[in-house]
Amino acid sequence: MIEFVMPSLGADMADGTLVEWLKKPGDQVKRGDIIATVETQKGLIDIEVFDEGTIEKLMIAEDTKVPVGTLMALINPEKTIEPQKAIPVVAEEPVIQPTEEKAIPPFVTEHIQVKASPLAKKIAAENNIDLSQIMGSGENGAITRKDIEGAIEQGKLVQEKERSSIVAEPIKEQNISNTLRSAVAAAMSRSNREIPHYFLEKKIDLEKALAWMHEKNKVLPVQKRLLPVALLIKAVASSLKQVPELNAIWDTDLQLKTEINIGFVVSLRNGGIIVPAIHAADLKSVDEIMENLNDIIPRARALRLRSSELSDSTVTITSIGDGGADLVYGIIYPPQVAIIGFGSISEQAFAENGLLGVRPMVRVSLAGDHRASDGLSGSRFLVTLNNHLQNPEAL
Structure with a gap:
C-alpha cells in the first residue's frame, strides 16, 4: 500500500489545511493527477500525486489542519482493482480534528438545503454567489469548485450590490501578504x-x-x-x-x-x-x-x-x-x-x-x-x- 502524505512546499511550510478532496475511494489516479486542494501561507495549492493506483482510503477530513509528513490517504498500487463504492470522508482516530467551521456570509442562502464542498462554499462566498442557483455536478448533485468557477467564468449569478463582473480570485493577495512575508522571513x-x-x-x-x-x-x-x-x-x-x-x-x-x-x-x-x-x-x-x-x-x-x-x-x-x-x-x-x-x-x-x-x-x-x-x-x-x-x- 502506498502512503500519500502531506507534502512539504518549502522550508517555510510546517502545515497546511486540507480544503477539499478531489478524488474519492475507488478512483484511479496516475502521476500528476490533482488529488486535493490545500490552503497554505502561499494560497490555495493543488496537491499532485506521484504514484499510480486506486484510492483505498482517505485518512483526513476536509477543513483539517495537517502537519507536513502526515498520512493523508492510502493508495493501492494494483491497477486492476474494481472501483469501490464512494464512502464519506470521515476522520478516524488519531486523525487531527477539523478546525471550527466558519460562518457562511449572510448573502449565501441558508434556508435551502445545499450540498457543496467546503472549497466551493469558500469561493462562492468570496464571489457573492447564491449556491441555491447552481446545479451541482458532483456526487449526488453536490456543488464542486468546478461548478463555481464555471459560473464565474460565464459571468452568471452576479450579486446586485457587488461588482458588476466576477473575477476569479480564490484568495486576495492583500489578505495574505503579511502571512507570506512571515513565511519568507522564517526561511x-x-x-x-x-x-x-x-x-x-x-x-x-x-x-x-x-x-x-x-x-x-x-x-x-x-x-x-x-x-x-x-x-x-x-x-x-x-x-x-x-x-x-x-x-x-x-x-x-x-x-x-x-x-x-x-x-x-x-x-x-x-x-x-x-x-x-x-x-x-x-x-x-x-x-x-x-x-x-x-x-x-x-x-x-x-x-x-x-x-x-x-x-x-x-x-x-x-x-x-x-x-x-x-x-x-x-x-x-x-x-x-x-x-x-x-x-x-x-x-x-x-x-x-x-x-x-x-x-x-x-x-x-x-x-x-x-x-x-x-x-x-x-x-x-x-x-x-x-x-x-x-x-x-x-x-
Missing part, C-alpha cells in the same frame, strides 16, 4: 542561521544575446516574443550541467540533483514573493521557457500553483528587471545550495581589445553554500554562464 532567518554563504559577482556583456533575441522576435507573434529573462534562465540551466555541485540540496550532506528545476522569484502586487519552479529547464528551448513563464507568473500572482511547482526547485534565480538596482545579492533558499541574481540591464562603458565602447551589461551575483561548493566552483559557473550568453544561438 531566510533559517538560511542566515544555518548556511555559510559566500558571494561572487561578474559583469556580463549582453550585446550578442540581445541582438540574437531581437532578430528572433522579428518573426514571432507578439504574444510569443522573448524577454531577456527567458534567455538568462536557459543559460543558467545549461551552465548547471557543467557545474552540477550548484544544482543540489544540503540535507545533512550534499545531494546532487539530476533534474534542473529553476525556481524563479515572482513579486506579488501587494507585497511578498513566491518562487515557482520551471521544471527541466535544461531540456526546454528558450521559446518553451518563455511560454512556461507566461503561464506560471499569472498563476503565481493569483496564488494558484501546483504543489510540484513550489517544492521541486533545485536552484533559484532572482532578477531585478529593467530600471531597478544594478546588483542583487540573494539569500539561499534552504535546502538549496545556490541562488543567482541578475541586476538591471544597462548601458555601460566596456573595453575590448584596447577600444572603449558602450555595451548592454548585466551584473550577475552568485550566493553559494560553502558546505556544498567553494569560490572556485562558483567562479567556474559564472565564467560558463558568460560563455553561454556570448553564444546565444547555441542555447
Whole structure:
C-alpha cells in the first residue's frame, strides 16, 4: 500500500489545511493527477500525486489542519482493482480534528438545503454567489469548485450590490501578504542561521544575446516574443550541467540533483514573493521557457500553483528587471545550495581589445553554500554562464 502524505512546499511550510478532496475511494489516479486542494501561507495549492493506483482510503477530513509528513490517504498500487463504492470522508482516530467551521456570509442562502464542498462554499462566498442557483455536478448533485468557477467564468449569478463582473480570485493577495512575508522571513532567518554563504559577482556583456533575441522576435507573434529573462534562465540551466555541485540540496550532506528545476522569484502586487519552479529547464528551448513563464507568473500572482511547482526547485534565480538596482545579492533558499541574481540591464562603458565602447551589461551575483561548493566552483559557473550568453544561438 502506498502512503500519500502531506507534502512539504518549502522550508517555510510546517502545515497546511486540507480544503477539499478531489478524488474519492475507488478512483484511479496516475502521476500528476490533482488529488486535493490545500490552503497554505502561499494560497490555495493543488496537491499532485506521484504514484499510480486506486484510492483505498482517505485518512483526513476536509477543513483539517495537517502537519507536513502526515498520512493523508492510502493508495493501492494494483491497477486492476474494481472501483469501490464512494464512502464519506470521515476522520478516524488519531486523525487531527477539523478546525471550527466558519460562518457562511449572510448573502449565501441558508434556508435551502445545499450540498457543496467546503472549497466551493469558500469561493462562492468570496464571489457573492447564491449556491441555491447552481446545479451541482458532483456526487449526488453536490456543488464542486468546478461548478463555481464555471459560473464565474460565464459571468452568471452576479450579486446586485457587488461588482458588476466576477473575477476569479480564490484568495486576495492583500489578505495574505503579511502571512507570506512571515513565511519568507522564517526561511531566510533559517538560511542566515544555518548556511555559510559566500558571494561572487561578474559583469556580463549582453550585446550578442540581445541582438540574437531581437532578430528572433522579428518573426514571432507578439504574444510569443522573448524577454531577456527567458534567455538568462536557459543559460543558467545549461551552465548547471557543467557545474552540477550548484544544482543540489544540503540535507545533512550534499545531494546532487539530476533534474534542473529553476525556481524563479515572482513579486506579488501587494507585497511578498513566491518562487515557482520551471521544471527541466535544461531540456526546454528558450521559446518553451518563455511560454512556461507566461503561464506560471499569472498563476503565481493569483496564488494558484501546483504543489510540484513550489517544492521541486533545485536552484533559484532572482532578477531585478529593467530600471531597478544594478546588483542583487540573494539569500539561499534552504535546502538549496545556490541562488543567482541578475541586476538591471544597462548601458555601460566596456573595453575590448584596447577600444572603449558602450555595451548592454548585466551584473550577475552568485550566493553559494560553502558546505556544498567553494569560490572556485562558483567562479567556474559564472565564467560558463558568460560563455553561454556570448553564444546565444547555441542555447
